[in-house]
Amino acid sequence: MYKSLDRCYNFSELRKLAKRRLPGPVFHYIDGAADDEITYKRNTSCFDDCDLVPNVLSGVAEIDMSVEVLGCRLEMPIFCSPTALQRLFHYEGERAVALAAQKYGTLFGVSSLGTVSLKEIDDLIHSPKLFQLYFHKDRTLNTFMLEKAREANFDILALTVDTITGGNRERDIRTGFTSPPTLNLNSIFEFMIKPAWALNYFFREKFSLPQLQNHVDEGTSTAISVGEYFSSMLDQDLNWDDVANLRQDWRGKFCLKGIMSPTDAIKAVELGADAIMVSNHGGRQLDGGRSPFDQLDEIVQTVGGQIEIILDGGIQRGTHVLKALALGATACSGGRMYLYALGAAGRLGVEKALNNFRTEIERDMKLMGVKTIKELNSSMVRYRKS
Numbered sequence: 001m002y003k004s005l006d007r008c009y010n011f012s013e014l015r016k017l018a019k020r021r022l023p024g025p026v027f028h029y030i031d032g033a034a035d036d037e038i039t040y041k042r043n044t045s046c047f048d049d050c051d052l053v054p055n056v057l058s059g060v061a062e063i064d065m066s067v068e069v070l071g072c073r074l075e076m077p078i079f080c081s082p083t084a085l086q087r088l089f090h091y092e093g094e095r096a097v098a099l100a101a102q103k104y105g106t107l108f109g110v111s112s113l114g115t116v117s118l119k120e121i122d123d124l125i126h127s128p129k130l131f132q133l134y135f136h137k138d139r140t141l142n143t144f145m146l147e148k149a150r151e152a153n154f155d156i157l158a159l160t161v162d163t164i165t166g167g168n169r170e171r172d173i174r175t176g177f178t179s180p181p182t183l184n185l186n187s188i189f190e191f192m193i194k195p196a197w198a199l200n201y202f203f204r205e206k207f208s209l210p211q212l213q214n215h216v217d218e219g220t221s222t223a224i225s226v227g228e229y230f231s232s233m234l235d236q237d238l239n240w241d242d243v244a245n246l247r248q249d250w251r252g253k254f255c256l257k258g259i260m261s262p263t264d265a266i267k268a269v270e271l272g273a274d275a276i277m278v279s280n281h282g283g284r285q286l287d288g289g290r291s292p293f294d295q296l297d298e299i300v301q302t303v304g305g306q307i308e309i310i311l312d313g314g315i316q317r318g319t320h321v322l323k324a325l326a327l328g329a330t331a332c333s334g335g336r337m338y339l340y341a342l343g344a345a346g347r348l349g350v351e352k353a354l355n356n357f358r359t360e361i362e363r364d365m366k367l368m369g370v371k372t373i374k375e376l377n378s379s380m381v382r383y384r385k386s
Contacts, residue, residue: 005345008352008356010317011353014340015031018030018340020344022197022343023191023197023198024175025175025190026088026089026177026343029171029226030089030336031171032172033169033282033283033284034167034168034169034283034286035170037287038288039283039287039289040283040284040287041283043292043313047314047317047320049384051382051384052322052326052368052381053379054367055369060365060366060370060371064372065373067330070130070155071253072156075106076104077373078321078332079101079333080106080109080334080338081257081335082111085179086339087116088115088180088181089339089342089343090343090349091200091201092342092347093342094121095124096342096346096347096350097342097347097350098121099124101127101354102127104354104355105127106354107127108127108128109129110129110131110132112132112133112145113209113229114210115210118152118210119152129156131145131152131157132160132257133158134163135160135234135238135246138215144215156252156254157250157255159243159257161238161256161259162280162281163258164234164238165231165236166226166229166285167227167281167286169227169284172225179225181201255273255277257276257312258277259277259278259279260292265303265309269307274307276299276303277312278292278295278299278311279312280292282335283313291313292311293314296311296328310331311331312334315337319360320332322361325373325376326377326380326381327378328378338350338353338354340353
């Protein structure tokens, strides 16, 4: 049993602390995935099939783990993916993640379903920031969010393309998780046995979705599951022509999140995207789909050098980051890698998670015999034979 943040030395221990501190429905929303959660598990276990091959005697007293992603210099090669509903996990929400990301010199992504306004994030930090767009049926809402992102000086727009309908998140169905939380016998019991979370949720700032609340009731005043929200509110007719128009309207750095096939990677290059995030939404959409890391090499072989490639999902160790970079990823990103930490201890938890990753990456780079990220290459990895 891990009793304090100081004793959380890795991803797994932060997850255990979050489980102790969060009500069951909230924890399982972070922890759960689609159907039988096979893809979710594979997102991390796939790294075990790939071994690192280090070099030695390379003079690694000083190392540089910085990378450039979408025109932004990051002090570490992993950043915080945009994730929804963060003030449900801790009352500090996006404010905590933004400040922690700035402290560690990395990129912070804000979701369309974020719980703090884009303007407030802009006022809070001066470090790089990304806005993630869910493409709604309500085109005026899409335009409104783009305008707010521009006004708030967001550096990057990332369009999520793998949520054309909601995944079958059975844990959420079992626990009754909704946004905002639904009060029933089961949830009231969970709130009672986690009083610190309940007091913060019910007596601090009222929960809201600032990017959406003046346009839709769902998620703020009308309780709905995330899967239902995707299925009912997002535009299922979204296509490549819409993406091309969006890319032209935005004008700034543009990324597609949720690309998994080489065919789609080629289309992203052709329409002028600056980056793709190889991602399966944390295994929360199509169970039985490939893991991002399993698919990375094929995508790098297809479009590497033509577009930035970000490996998103499943990362729990510094060695996972190095394996992805060695195969040709520009950088890595993750959601759960900081969400458990946020739920466990707010800003201090996210700082702990990022510090753990920075410490591991620095140590692992030295053990690999590389002084810079650019020195990592495919000769330093081997796949195990099945």
